[in-house]
Amino acid sequence: MNNWSKLCLALSTFVSVQAMAQKPPLNHDVYDNWKSIGTANLSKSGKFVYYTITPQEGDxxxxxxxxxxxxxxxxxxxxGASLTSNDAxxxxxxxxxFSAVREAKIKKKKSDEMPKDSLLVYNLKSKAAPLKYADVKSFKMARNSREYVAFLAESKASADTSAAKDSTAQAKKTPAKSKTKTILHLLHLPTGDTTNFVGVDQYEWSxxxxxxxxxxxxxEKDSVSLRDAGLYLYSVGDKSLKKISHGKGTYKQFSFSEDQSQLSFVAFKGDDKTLSKEYKLYYYTANQDSARLIGQxxxxxxxxxxxxSGxxxxxxxxxxxKLYIGLAPIPLVKDTTLVEFEHAKLDIWHWKDDYLQPQQLVNxxxxxxxxFSAVVYPQSSATIIPLSDETFNRVITTDSGNEEWVLVTSDFGNRISSQWDLGTKSNIYKVSTKSGQHKLIASDLxxxxxxxxxxxxxxxxxxxTASWSxxxxxxDSKKSLHEGIAVSFVDEENDMPALPSAYGVAGWSKDGQTVYINDRYDIWxxxxxxxKKPYTITNGYGRxxxxxxxxxxxxxxxNPRYxxxxxxxxxxxxxxxxxxTKENGFYSVNAGKSNPKKILMRPKTYRKVEASEDLAQVIYTKEDYQHSPDLYINSAKMDxxxxxxxxxTQQAGYNWGTAELVHWTTPNGHDASGILYKPEDFDPNKKYPIIAYFYEKLTDGLYTYQAPAPTPSRxxxxxxxxxxxxxxAPDISYETGYPGQAAEEYINSGMQHLxxxxSFVDxxxxxxxxxSWGGYQVAHLITxxxxxxxxxxxxxxxxMTSAYGGIRWGSGMSRQFQYENTQSRIGQNLWEARDLYIENSPLFFMDRVNTPVVIMHNDQDGAVPWYQGIEMFTALRRLQKPVWLLNYNGDDHNLIQRQNRKDIQQREAQFFDHFLKGKPAPVWITSGVPAIHKGIDWGLSM
Incomplete structure (x- = not known):
C-alpha cells in the first residue's frame, strides 16, 4: 500500500470514528416512540401479510x-385484524x-362516555376505500368466514316523550334524554348491506x-323490549329469524356442534337482582320449535x-x-337483611385448610x-354424568372428545404440603364418559x-423417578417407556433442591400410537x-x-381443537x-431416517413463525442486540x-452498542460465561465504568434485542x-444451601476477570x-x-428467617416452598438449617457494608413482602451507611405503572452517574425529599 492509500485509509477511518463519536447517547425522551411488532399474520394462501407496529406509548x-x-x-x-378465509x-x-383516551381519563369520564372503537372493512379485490363503522363494542367472524362480519355497536336515540300531556311544552322544560341501545349489525361484505337487530347483548356464529x-x-320498564327478550337464531341463507327461547334473562355459553346441526346454551331467566342465580342447560336442533331444557x-x-354452572x-x-358441561355446588349467599356495620369482619385461618386463607382470598x-366437568348425551339421554367433583383438580379430554375415557387428577389430601413443596402429589383416574365410573391408574404421582x-x-x-411411562x-397395563436408554429426560442443569422437571411432550403421531418426548437436545x-423400539427422530444429532x-x-x-x-x-x-454459540435457526427432519437437515442457523433470534397452508411461505421476526426485531417473509427453504x-430507523441516529460472549474460570474451577455489552463508539484505550446485571442465567439471550424502555426495574x-x-451479564450456577456464595463465585470472579x-475496565x-432474586444477590454481595x-x-x-414465614401477597401463597425447594435453594426448612438461613441472610451482616446502595421496594409488592426492603434500609440507617429507599406507592414487585418506570430510569442513571462517573448528585441523593414536598418536588434537579 502506497503512502497516498495509507493516508486515505487513515482519513476514512478517522471520519468514520468521528461519525460514531458524533452520535448522541440515548436519553429518557426516546422511549415512547420505540416500536415493536405486535400481532403478525400470514394468510393461509401465503399471499398477504398483516401486522401491527406498536409504539411503547401512543397509537x-x-x-x-x-x-x-x-x-x-x-x-x-x-x-385485532382478520382476513376472510378466501382472502377477499x-x-x-x-x-x-391515545390522546383522546388520555384526555377522557383526565376529565374522569365514565366508562360509557369514553371514546369508542370503530370497525374497518377493506376489499382486497376492488381496493376501494375502506368502509368504517363507529361506536363498535365488538365484532366477530365465523371460523370459516367468507362473506359476513357481525358487530355490536351503540346507537343513541332520544327517549320517547309522546306519553306527556303536552309533549311540546314538556320538551321545552326538560330536554329529551338520549338513550343508548345496542344494535347487532350483520354486514354482507361484498355488497355492504346490513341486517340490523336492536337490543342484542350476546351473539355467536356457527x-x-x-x-x-x-x-x-x-x-324492565320497556314492555316492547320485555316482549322481545329471548334467544334468536338467524339463518343467513334464507334470512329467516326464529326465536328459540323465550323470556327475559341472561343467555350465554353458546355452542354449536361441529356439523352445526345442534346448539346448546345456558340461561338464567329470573330477576337480575337475585343473588343466587340458577342457570339451566338448553338444547336445540332445527326440527324443534324451540330449545328444550335438558339440565337443571x-x-x-x-x-x-x-x-x-353458568x-x-x-x-x-x-x-x-356428547355435550361437555360444568356443574357446581350451590353457593351460600349473604343475608342482605343484616346491618353490615354491626358485624365483625375477619378471616379465620385454620391449620387444616387445603389452602392458606390469603390464597383463598386471592382466588x-x-x-x-x-x-366441575360433566357430560350429557342430548340426543339420547336426559341423565347428566358427573366426571369430577371438588376432590379433583383437573380433567383431561382428547381434542375430539369422542372417546369414552377421560383422565382426572386429584391432589385431595395432599394440598397442605404445597406450602413447602409447591407441587403436590396426585392420584390419576380414568373415568368413563358413558357411566362416570372412576378407576385409579396411578397413585401419588x-x-x-x-x-x-x-x-x-x-x-x-x-x-x-425421573421417568416416563x-x-x-x-x-389396564403399565410399562416404562425409556428403560435401558442412557439418556436423561429431565433437566440436566437443575440446580434447585426440587426434583428436576421434564423437557416435555413434543406431540403425537396422527394415529395416536406414538408419543414424541423431548430430552435436552433431541426428540424421541x-x-x-x-x-417398535424407541428412537430419536433427530437421530441423536442434537446431543x-x-x-x-x-x-x-x-x-x-x-379448528382450535387440533x-x-x-x-x-x-x-x-x-x-x-x-x-x-447461542445461535438460533431452523432444521427439518424426516422421522429419524437421517440427521436433521439444516435450513438456517444465524447469530440471531427468530420469533412469531407462521406458515402458509401449503407451507411454501413463512413469516418471522428476526433480531439480535444491534437490530430491532423486524418482520420478514421467506420461502420454506429460507432462500x-x-x-x-x-x-x-431512529436507532441509527444514536450511539448504540455491541454484545459479545465472555468466558472465564471461577475460583473453584467452574467454567463460566457472560455477556459483555460495549458502546458502539467503544475505544479500547479509554477506561469505562462497568455495571453487572444478573439474575440466574442470561447468556442464551446473547442475540436478543433490548429496546431502550423504562423497564419494570431491571x-x-x-x-x-x-x-x-x-x-x-454473567451466568450463575448454584449449590444447594449456599446461594449467596454462588453469587460471589460467579459475579465477583467475572468482574475481576474483566x-x-x-485495560479498558475501570x-x-x-x-x-x-x-428480586438479583436484588437478593446484590444485598448479599455488598456484605x-x-x-x-x-x-x-x-x-x-x-x-430469610422472616421471609421464610411470609406470604406472597400476589398469589396468597406461603413463601416456604421457595427456600426449601426452589429459587432460594436452601433445601431444608428453617428448623433443620437455621445456620444456613442466617448465613444467607444479608441483614445479619449489614455492618460490613461500605457500598452506597439504593433499595427499590414497593408497598404493594405481591412477591416479596416490602418489609424486607424496610429491614435493609433501617439496618443500614441505624449503622449510618449511605442508603436510599424508593417506594412507588401502590405499585407492584416489578413496576407496572409507566410513569413510575420512567421515573426510576432517571434516578438509576443519576445514581450511577454520580458514583461511577463523578457527576453532581441530584437533590434526592444529597438531601432526600421530605413528605411535605411529596408530589411537588421530585428531587431530580442537581
Whole structure:
C-alpha cells in the first residue's frame, strides 16, 4: 500500500470514528416512540401479510402487504385484524386516539362516555376505500368466514316523550334524554348491506357462517323490549329469524356442534337482582320449535345441592353425540337483611385448610365461578354424568372428545404440603364418559399426566423417578417407556433442591400410537403399542452437536381443537438453538431416517413463525442486540428472504452498542460465561465504568434485542451502554444451601476477570444492579466485598428467617416452598438449617457494608413482602451507611405503572452517574425529599 492509500485509509477511518463519536447517547425522551411488532399474520394462501407496529406509548398502526412487500393498506390504530378465509376482505377494529383516551381519563369520564372503537372493512379485490363503522363494542367472524362480519355497536336515540300531556311544552322544560341501545349489525361484505337487530347483548356464529345466534336481554320498564327478550337464531341463507327461547334473562355459553346441526346454551331467566342465580342447560336442533331444557338442579345425575354452572363453557364432542358441561355446588349467599356495620369482619385461618386463607382470598372470584366437568348425551339421554367433583383438580379430554375415557387428577389430601413443596402429589383416574365410573391408574404421582389423542393410552412423567411411562387404558397395563436408554429426560442443569422437571411432550403421531418426548437436545419417538423400539427422530444429532431441537407445528388447521397436537412423519419443522454459540435457526427432519437437515442457523433470534397452508411461505421476526426485531417473509427453504418492516430507523441516529460472549474460570474451577455489552463508539484505550446485571442465567439471550424502555426495574442495558458504560451479564450456577456464595463465585470472579484482562475496565468504578432474586444477590454481595462503588437492589430478600414465614401477597401463597425447594435453594426448612438461613441472610451482616446502595421496594409488592426492603434500609440507617429507599406507592414487585418506570430510569442513571462517573448528585441523593414536598418536588434537579 502506497503512502497516498495509507493516508486515505487513515482519513476514512478517522471520519468514520468521528461519525460514531458524533452520535448522541440515548436519553429518557426516546422511549415512547420505540416500536415493536405486535400481532403478525400470514394468510393461509401465503399471499398477504398483516401486522401491527406498536409504539411503547401512543397509537399503533396496522399494515397489510402482499408477499412482494407492496403496502396495500395502512390503518392508524388498527387492531385485532382478520382476513376472510378466501382472502377477499380484511376486517379490523380501530382503537380511539391515545390522546383522546388520555384526555377522557383526565376529565374522569365514565366508562360509557369514553371514546369508542370503530370497525374497518377493506376489499382486497376492488381496493376501494375502506368502509368504517363507529361506536363498535365488538365484532366477530365465523371460523370459516367468507362473506359476513357481525358487530355490536351503540346507537343513541332520544327517549320517547309522546306519553306527556303536552309533549311540546314538556320538551321545552326538560330536554329529551338520549338513550343508548345496542344494535347487532350483520354486514354482507361484498355488497355492504346490513341486517340490523336492536337490543342484542350476546351473539355467536356457527363455524360455517350459516347461522347467527344472539340474545336480547330485555329492559324492565320497556314492555316492547320485555316482549322481545329471548334467544334468536338467524339463518343467513334464507334470512329467516326464529326465536328459540323465550323470556327475559341472561343467555350465554353458546355452542354449536361441529356439523352445526345442534346448539346448546345456558340461561338464567329470573330477576337480575337475585343473588343466587340458577342457570339451566338448553338444547336445540332445527326440527324443534324451540330449545328444550335438558339440565337443571333436579335433573338425574346432578349431585344433591349442585346445579348447572353458568360459567363453564359448553363443548360438543366432534361426532356431536356428547355435550361437555360444568356443574357446581350451590353457593351460600349473604343475608342482605343484616346491618353490615354491626358485624365483625375477619378471616379465620385454620391449620387444616387445603389452602392458606390469603390464597383463598386471592382466588375468591375464580373459586366463585369454578365448575366441575360433566357430560350429557342430548340426543339420547336426559341423565347428566358427573366426571369430577371438588376432590379433583383437573380433567383431561382428547381434542375430539369422542372417546369414552377421560383422565382426572386429584391432589385431595395432599394440598397442605404445597406450602413447602409447591407441587403436590396426585392420584390419576380414568373415568368413563358413558357411566362416570372412576378407576385409579396411578397413585401419588409427582409429575404430569397426558392422554393420547384417541384415549387409548395415558402417558405419565414421574419426577420422583425421573421417568416416563405409559398406561394402556383398555387393558389396564403399565410399562416404562425409556428403560435401558442412557439418556436423561429431565433437566440436566437443575440446580434447585426440587426434583428436576421434564423437557416435555413434543406431540403425537396422527394415529395416536406414538408419543414424541423431548430430552435436552433431541426428540424421541415412543411407540405406545410396544411394536417398535424407541428412537430419536433427530437421530441423536442434537446431543452430538449440542443443539437443542424443538418441534413446531406450522399447520393452518382452523379448528382450535387440533392446533399443535400432531407431528409430521416427514419433513417436520424444527427450531434449533446452539448451546455453544447461542445461535438460533431452523432444521427439518424426516422421522429419524437421517440427521436433521439444516435450513438456517444465524447469530440471531427468530420469533412469531407462521406458515402458509401449503407451507411454501413463512413469516418471522428476526433480531439480535444491534437490530430491532423486524418482520420478514421467506420461502420454506429460507432462500428468498424479504424484509417487510423497518420499525426503528431512529436507532441509527444514536450511539448504540455491541454484545459479545465472555468466558472465564471461577475460583473453584467452574467454567463460566457472560455477556459483555460495549458502546458502539467503544475505544479500547479509554477506561469505562462497568455495571453487572444478573439474575440466574442470561447468556442464551446473547442475540436478543433490548429496546431502550423504562423497564419494570431491571437494568436498562441499552441506555447505560449508549451513555458510556460497560454492562456485564454473567451466568450463575448454584449449590444447594449456599446461594449467596454462588453469587460471589460467579459475579465477583467475572468482574475481576474483566478488569484483570482488559485495560479498558475501570476496576475502581464498578457497580451492580439486580431485581428480586438479583436484588437478593446484590444485598448479599455488598456484605462480602467492597469492590463495588455503587449498588442498586430491587425488592431484595435480606432476612430469610422472616421471609421464610411470609406470604406472597400476589398469589396468597406461603413463601416456604421457595427456600426449601426452589429459587432460594436452601433445601431444608428453617428448623433443620437455621445456620444456613442466617448465613444467607444479608441483614445479619449489614455492618460490613461500605457500598452506597439504593433499595427499590414497593408497598404493594405481591412477591416479596416490602418489609424486607424496610429491614435493609433501617439496618443500614441505624449503622449510618449511605442508603436510599424508593417506594412507588401502590405499585407492584416489578413496576407496572409507566410513569413510575420512567421515573426510576432517571434516578438509576443519576445514581450511577454520580458514583461511577463523578457527576453532581441530584437533590434526592444529597438531601432526600421530605413528605411535605411529596408530589411537588421530585428531587431530580442537581
Amino acid at each position: 399503533a398502526v396496522l399494515e397489510l402487504k402482499d408477499q412482494k412487500n407492496t403496502l396495500l393498506l395502512s390503518v392508524p390504530r388498527g387492531d 376482505f380484511l376486517v379490523a377494529g380501530i382503537k380511539p386516539y 363455524a360455517d357462517e350459516r347461522q347467527l345466534l344472539f340474545s336480547k336481554k330485555g329492559e 338442579q333436579a335433573t338425574a345425575g346432578v349431585p344433591q345441592n349442585w346445579w348447572v 360459567d363453564a363453557p359448553l363443548r360438543f364432542s366432534e361426532n356431536g353425540q 375468591l372470584k375464580r373459586d366463585q365461578t369454578k365448575s 409427582n409429575g404430569q399426566a397426558y392422554l393420547s389423542p384417541k384415549a387409548d393410552y395415558a402417558v405419565f412423567f414421574d419426577r420422583a 405409559s398406561y394402556d387404558l383398555a387393558n 419417538a415412543f411407540d405406545l403399542t410396544g411394536k 452430538e452437536q449440542k443443539i437443542t431441537f424443538r418441534a413446531v407445528n406450522l399447520s393452518r388447521e382452523e 392446533r399443535s397436537t400432531y407431528l409430521s412423519d416427514k419433513d417436520q419443522f424444527l427450531t434449533a438453538f446452539d448451546e455453544t 428468498q428472504e424479504r424484509r417487510l418492516t423497518d420499525i426503528n 437494568l436498562n442495558i441499552p441506555y447505560f451502554v449508549s451513555n458510556g458504560y460497560l454492562v456485564f 478488569a484483570r484482562t482488559n 476496576s475502581t468504578k464498578m457497580g451492580i444492579q439486580g431485581q 462480602r466485598t467492597n469492590m463495588y462503588a455503587a449498588a442498586w437492589t430491587g425488592a431484595p430478600v435480606v432476612n
